[in-house]
Every structure is written in structure tokens, then in C-alpha cells.
Amino acid sequence: MAFDVRTLCLGILSMGEATGYEIKKVLEDGPFGHFLEASFGAIYPALSRLTDEGLVACRAETHPGRPERKIYSLTKAGQSAFDNALRSTPGPDRFRSEFLFLLLFADHLPAERLSELIDARLAEYRAKLAEMDRHDSVALSPGMRFVNGHGRAIFTAAIEYIETHRGLLERRLGGVAAE
Amino acid sequence: MAFDVRTLCLGILSMGEATGYEIKKVLEDGPFGHFLEASFGAIYPALSRLTDEGLVACRAETHPGRPERKIYSLTKAGQSAFDNALRSTPGPDRFRSEFLFLLLFADHLPAERLSELIDARLAEYRAKLAEMDRHDSVALSPGMRFVNGHGRAIFTAAIEYIETHRGLLERRLGGVAAE
DNA sequence: AGAAACATGTAATCGGTTACATGATTAT
DNA sequence: ATAATCATGTAACCGATTACATGTTTCT
Numbered sequence: 303m304a305f306d307v308r309t310l311c312l313g314i315l316s317m318g319e320a321t322g323y324e325i326k327k328v329l330e331d332g333p334f335g336h337f338l339e340a341s342f343g344a345i346y347p348a349l350s351r352l353t354d355e356g357l358v359a360c361r362a363e364t365h366p367g368r369p370e371r372k373i374y375s376l377t378k379a380g381q382s383a384f385d386n387a388l389r390s391t392p393g394p395d396r397f398r399s400e401f402l403f404l405l406l407f408a409d410h411l412p413a414e415r416l417s418e419l420i421d422a423r424l425a426e427y428r429a430k431l432a433e434m435d436r437h438d439s440v441a442l443s444p445g446m447r448f449v450n451g452h453g454r455a456i457f458t459a460a461i462e463y464i465e466t467h468r469g470l471l472e473r474r475l476g477g478v479a480a481e
Numbered sequence: 482m483a484f485d486v487r488t489l490c491l492g493i494l495s496m497g498e499a500t501g502y503e504i505k506k507v508l509e510d511g512p513f514g515h516f517l518e519a520s521f522g523a524i525y526p527a528l529s530r531l532t533d534e535g536l537v538a539c540r541a542e543t544h545p546g547r548p549e550r551k552i553y554s555l556t557k558a559g560q561s562a563f564d565n566a567l568r569s570t571p572g573p574d575r576f577r578s579e580f581l582f583l584l585l586f587a588d589h590l591p592a593e594r595l596s597e598l599i600d601a602r603l604a605e606y607r608a609k610l611a612e613m614d615r616h617d618s619v620a621l622s623p624g625m626r627f628v629n630g631h632g633r634a635i636f637t638a639a640i641e642y643i644e645t646h647r648g649l650l651e652r653r654l655g656g657v658a659a660e
Numbered sequence: 661a662g663a664a665a666c667a668t669g670t671a672a673t674c675g676g677t678t679a680c681a682t683g684a685t686t687a688t
Numbered sequence: 689a690t691a692a693t694c695a696t697g698t699a700a701c702c703g704a705t706t707a708c709a710t711g712t713t714t715c716t
Binding site: 305310313316334336337338339385388389391392393394395396397398399400401402403404405406407408409410411415419423426443444445446447448449451452455456458459460462463464467468470471 | 574578
């Protein structure tokens with residue numbers, strides 16, 4: 303079994319019951335947000351299918367005048383399916399960056415725009431880092447703390463690298479050799 | 482225009498003419514390999530379409546008894562299409578890691594298997610790092626050097642983090658508090 | 661008053677992977 | 689001998705995104 307949205311749902315539900323909406327939120331704002339994501343259009347159908355297959359159970363809370371709140375939880379079959387998925391060897395990490403692709407061709411860009419781009423990205427990274435710092439003050443399992451720390455380590459390294467080496471791209475007409 | 486395989490091909494061809502096969506190789510082994518990839522099944526159709534649209538030109542070398550070698554190069558229209566694509570704002574970085582997902586549930590895993598997994602991943606990261614060090618000794622454009630250095634910075638940080646914090650996952654029964 | 665959060669779901673579309681098909685040459 | 693590299697292409701399939709459809713409640 304691959305680590306697709308279904309497995310993702312199983313994993314999140316193994317931490318406790320949740321609705322589709324909450325799964326999406328935890329993926330967006332939780333300590334996994336920097337390396338996991340899924341859209342509603344993927345989560346809801348996954349949850350239905352998982353229910354049909356008996357891997358999750360669904361309890362509905364009805365509030366008149368609005369959509370039901372469907373609270374999902376892992377069944378025993380779901381637990382063992384997930385433990386099974388956990389036994390498979392994880393595939394390679396995938397990192398794709400349009401930003402880095404752009405920087406490859408930094409010399410095709412106006413200097414001003416290049417600097418803007420770098421500043422903006424740096425700001426985003428700093429914001430993510432701050433978010434991760436916030437996560438760390440919340441009570442987390444060892445796995446989550448490790449993973450959150452990993453994210454912090456990587457973003458810190460990226461920021462530091464970009465800050466100290468951006469001159470390589472922005473200094474167009476030679477000059478003092480750095481590093 | 483998004484940064485899809487077509488744009489990727491345009492970008493690589495802007496560095497010089499190449500065949501589909503070579504584009505794939507440069508993506509696999511070149512200094513971009515850690516954040517860009519594409520399969521033959523995506524590259525060849527992209528190149529055909531780009532030819533139909535007049536963004537690349539194709540010159541075929543025929544060698545009797547084997548498939549033609551089709552050498553592609555950017556046309557002027559292709560160059561401006563690429564410069565145009567470069568003007569668009571890059572989307573967010575996407576990083577997905579099944580490995581990290583697995584570590585989230587480290588407590589569900591047998592201790593031995595966990596250690597194996599970490600060791601294996603560490604070895605892979607070190608191999609990638611060594612590859613990047615090799616790339617750096619080759620003459621590279623500033624953009625490529627920056628990007629290659631960025632990869633090195635990130636992999637170095639990841640390795641160091643995992644090495645110094647793996648105890649958080651492997652030490653199951655409490656013990657000395659670290660960090 | 662208006663935006664954002666809460667809440668679920670479907671359908672069209674898409675970009676891309678995987679597997680298949682073919683076959684010569686070169687290195688181990 | 690056998691595997692790897694060179695070399696191009698097609699077709700089936702897939703997982704997922706985006707946009708759409710709907711409607712309440714709460715915050716600003």
C-alpha cells in the first residue's frame with residue numbers, strides 16, 4: 303500500500319476521531335503541514351471509501367439546518383490496515399521547488415525582481431519557522447516533536463543559506479569573492 | 482503558465498540543445514535532481530507538443546538500425562515563452578516525505594526496524610550529499626552553484642538533525658533528557 | 661455589512677506515472 | 689552471457705486538484 307490520502311486519513315484517525323474538515327485543518331495548520339497535504343476533494347471520497355471497506359466507522363451528528371457532522375474513527379480492521387501500511391518501506395522524499403527552478407535562471411531576471419522574489423520567499427520561510435516554534439510548545443508525541451524539529455532544522459538551514467549566499471545571484475558584475 | 486514538464490524542457494533547452502533522453506539524464510544526475518524530475522512518458526509528449534507549437538525546433542540524426550536521435554533546441558518563440566514563464570510568481574515549495582510520515586508513528590514500529598529505517602535514510606542522504614559535492618567541482622553558472630549549495634545546506638542540516646535527535650525516537654523508556 | 665470559518669460533497673479535468681513495445685551497442 | 693546505457697514513443701490508468709454547489713454561524 304502506498305502513502306496516499308487514504309493512508310494519511312488512517313494515520314490521522316489513529317490519533318483520535320475526526321471529521322473530514324478537521325483532517326484537512328490538521329494537515330494545514332498542524333505540525334505535519336510542511337510535508338503532507340490533501341484537498342477536500344481527495345479527503346471526502348477517501349473517507350467514504352474507507353467506510354465502505356470497513357476500515358473506519360462513521361457516526362453522524364445532525365444539527366438541523368446545516369450539513370451533518372460526520373465523525374470518523376478507526377475500526378480494528380482499520381488499525382491493522384494502518385499498522386500494515388507502516389510496515390512498508392517509505393518511498394523517496396519528493397521535493398519540488400519552482401522558486402529554486404527560477405533561481406537557476408537568475409541571470410534572466412531583472413535584478414530588482416530577483417531581490418523581491420528572494421525577500422518574499424525568505425519572509426514565507428520565517429513565517430513557517432515561527433509556526434513550527436509555536437507547535438513545539440504544544441504537547442506533542444515524540445514522533446511529532448522529532449518531525450517538527452526536523453522541519454525547523456531544515457527551514458533554519460534554508461534561511462541561513464539564502465541569506466548568506468544570495469549575493470552569488472545578486473552581485474552581477476563580479477566583485478569580492480565570498481566563501 | 483505553470484512550471485510543468487513543458488516549462489522544464491524549455492528551461493533545460495535554454496542552456497543548450499538536447500535530446501529527450503539527455504533531458505531526462507540531466508534531471509536525474511544533474512545538480513537539479515533533488516528538486517526536479519520528470520519521466521520519459523512526460524518528456525517525449527511535451528517535446529512533441531512544443532515542436533507543434535513552434536517553441537522548439539527538432540533536428541533528427543538518423544543512424545540505420547536504431548531510433549532517430551532527435552535533437553531539440555529553443556526557437557525564438559520558445560525563448561520568449563520561457564522568459565515569460567520566468568516572470569510568473571513561483572508557487573510554494575512542495576515537500577512530501579513518506580519517511581517523516583512514518584516517523585510520526587515511530588512508537589507503532591519495532592525498535593529494530595525503526596533504527597534500520599533511519600540508518601538507511603541517513604545513508605541515502607549522505608550519498609546525495611556526496612553527489613552534490615561532486616557537482617560543485619564542475620563549472621556551473623551562478624544560479625546552479627547557488628541551487629546546488631542550497632541542496633547541500635539542506636541535506637547537511639537534515640543529516641545532522643537526524644543524527645543528533647534520533648534518540649528521541651529510539652529511546653523508548655525515558656532516560657536522560659537531551660537538548 | 662461582509663469576511664472567514666464551519667461543513668460536506670460531486671464532476672470535470674489534468675498532469676503525470678507505469679507499463680509496454682522495440683532494439684542496437686557497450687561495458688562487466 | 690548479462691546487464692546497463694542509449695533512444696523513442698504510446699496507452700492505460702490514477703490520484704489528486706479545481707471549481708462548483710449549498711448554507712449556517714461567528715468574528716471583525
